[in-house]
Amino acid sequence: xxxxxxxxxxxxxxxxxxxxxxxxxxxxxxxxxxxxxxxxxxxxxxxxxxxxxxxxxxxxxxxxxxxxxxxxxxxxxxxxxxxxxxxxxxxxxxxxxxxxxxxxxxxxxxxxxxxxxxxxxxxxxxxxxxxxxxxxxxxxxxxxxxxxxxxxxxxxxxxxxxxxxxxxxxxxxxxxxxxxxxxxxxxxxxxxxxxxxxxxxxxxxxxxxxxxxxxxxxxxxxxxxxxxxxxxxxxxxxxxxxxxxxxxxxxxxxxxxxxxxxxxxxxxxxxxxxxxxxxxxxxxxxxxxxxxxxxxxxxxxxxxxxxxxxxxxxxxxxxxxxxxxxxxxxxxxxxxxxxxxxxxxxxxxx
Amino acid sequence: xxxxxxxxxxxxxxxxxxxxxxxxxxxxxxxxxxxxxxxxxxxxxxxxxxxxxxxxxxxxxxxxxxxxxxxxxxxxxxxxxxxxxxxxxxxxxxxxxxxxxxxxxxxxxxxxxxxxxxxxxxxx
Numbered sequence: 001x002x003x004x005x006x007x008x009x010x011x012x013x014x015x016x017x018x019x020x021x022x023x024x025x026x027x028x029x030x031x032x033x034x035x036x037x038x039x040x041x042x043x044x045x046x047x048x049x050x051x052x053x054x055x056x057x058x059x060x061x062x063x064x065x066x067x068x069x070x071x072x073x074x075x076x077x078x079x080x081x082x083x084x085x086x087x088x089x090x091x092x093x094x095x096x097x098x099x100x101x102x103x104x105x106x107x108x109x110x111x112x113x114x115x116x117x118x119x120x121x122x123x124x125x126x127x128x129x130x131x132x133x134x135x136x137x138x139x140x141x142x143x144x145x146x147x148x149x150x151x152x153x154x155x156x157x158x159x160x161x162x163x164x165x166x167x168x169x170x171x172x173x174x175x176x177x178x179x180x181x182x183x184x185x186x187x188x189x190x191x192x193x194x195x196x197x198x199x200x201x202x203x204x205x206x207x208x209x210x211x212x213x214x215x216x217x218x219x220x221x222x223x224x225x226x227x228x229x230x231x232x233x234x235x236x237x238x239x240x241x242x243x244x245x246x247x248x249x250x251x252x253x254x255x256x257x258x259x260x261x262x263x264x265x266x267x268x269x270x271x272x273x274x275x276x277x278x279x280x281x282x283x284x285x286x287x288x289x290x291x292x293x294x295x296x297x298x299x300x301x302x303x304x305x306x307x308x309x310x311x312x313x314x315x316x317x318x319x320x321x322x323x324x325x326x327x328x329x330x331x332x333x334x335x336x337x338x339x340x341x342x343x344x345x346x347x348x349x350x
Numbered sequence: 351x352x353x354x355x356x357x358x359x360x361x362x363x364x365x366x367x368x369x370x371x372x373x374x375x376x377x378x379x380x381x382x383x384x385x386x387x388x389x390x391x392x393x394x395x396x397x398x399x400x401x402x403x404x405x406x407x408x409x410x411x412x413x414x415x416x417x418x419x420x421x422x423x424x425x426x427x428x429x430x431x432x433x434x435x436x437x438x439x440x441x442x443x444x445x446x447x448x449x450x451x452x453x454x455x456x457x458x459x460x461x462x463x464x465x466x467x468x469x470x471x472x473x474x
Contacts, residue, residue: 251376
């Protein structure tokens with residue numbers, strides 16, 4: 001690889017080369033991600049279809065495999081409507097601000113040892129910071145549309161997202177305590193240690209077991225953070241028609257759609273890294289590798305779809321109660337238990 | 351050290367650019383036949399009345415303020431959590447690191463209980 005790149009480097013000079021080479025890496029990362037997003041929408045319709053004893057999309061291409069592409073093409077040729085009362089600049093900025101952070105967070109996600117775009121020490125902090133930016137897109141979209149439904153949906157959604165971010169943050173503090181690092185690579189490597197891992201039963205040494213309450217809180221919070229069912233009151237089609245993106249159509253709507261699914265894939269990957277050992281193999285006799293991370297993220301994503309097919313929508317006051325009065329105390333208590341556990345002679349994270 | 355963050359910066363720019371591309375494509379490829387009815391805000395077929403930027407519930411505001419407190423708390427907890435392991439290995443600092451944070455968290459929890467009792471977290 002280096003021998004191949006040497007002539008290119010001489011041709012472009014070091015600065016331009018770094019720029020181009022980083023851009024190439026970003027494209028190599030984004031292209032499969034976009035395909036995943038497209039086929040996640042297909043998987044969602046297909047899986048929920050089967051769960052409800054329907055077939056799901058099966059007309060476009062063999063078994064409906066071309067459905068996401070047909071959807072994208074259709075949306076591309078639709079008119080983008082900007083309502084007369086809207087703030088045009090902010091109205092266009094809304095979807096962009098929703099999608100931008102969902103993609104930008106991938107800069108620090110490690111896929112396997114050494115396969116990471118930017119191995120920075122504060123990667124958890126970066127992910128937390130950039131993931132919180134997504135709420136601006138929703139607020140901007142809801143406010144700039146100048147429509148009542150959009151405004152109500154945006155208020156609900158923003159309050160819900162920030163509420164669950166608190167519980168999510170506290171759950172992450174637990175992960176950081178046992179991994180002694182803010183670096184995602186270190187967090188995964190920390191899960192490869194311990195008695196169970198040395199016995200060839202790696203999956204027992206991952207964070208999900210000793211931090212089980214944190215894992216549950218994190219999993220529930222991610223569903224609420226991405227505005228997915230059963231926490232999808234922001235869109236609540238039976239009450240506020242589509243919430244914050246009611247005025248969006250065509251590609252502008254598609255960007256919101258992309259952002260939601262890109263966010264789902266992001267939080268699924270993060271959950272796998274924090275709690276399910278990332279690229280680590282669950283058992284000793286199988287090698288570690290990127291495929292494990294993909295499999296774990298797909299497993300979490302399946303839960304997202306399963307939740308949507310199974311659970312009825314929460315009421316808004318129930319959502320807020322769950323976030324502030326149930327999940328938050330659970331994490332606080334487990335933080336104290338964890339701290340005491342780490343200081344006691346029974347600590348398993350020496 | 352700082353050059354590690356260069357790809358991150360580029361990724362943010364590409365990510366934001368990536369949001370604009372489909373919108374421009376849609377704007378170029380899609381039709382554009384505006385009329386006043388189509389451009390009016392959607393209100394289930396009725397003429398829009400009043401201003402859409404209406405008064406909203408004060409509890410949204412409360413939640414935002416409480417969120418800022420808790421999020422700051424988490425920002426303070428992050429570095430502590432990352433070094434707690436080192437404290438645990440050090441005999442003289444062992445309990446200091448833990449109980450310092452217990453005091454800090456204790457103050458927050460007191461406030462949390464007060465907010466709960468005051469009903470700021472209720473949505474009835």
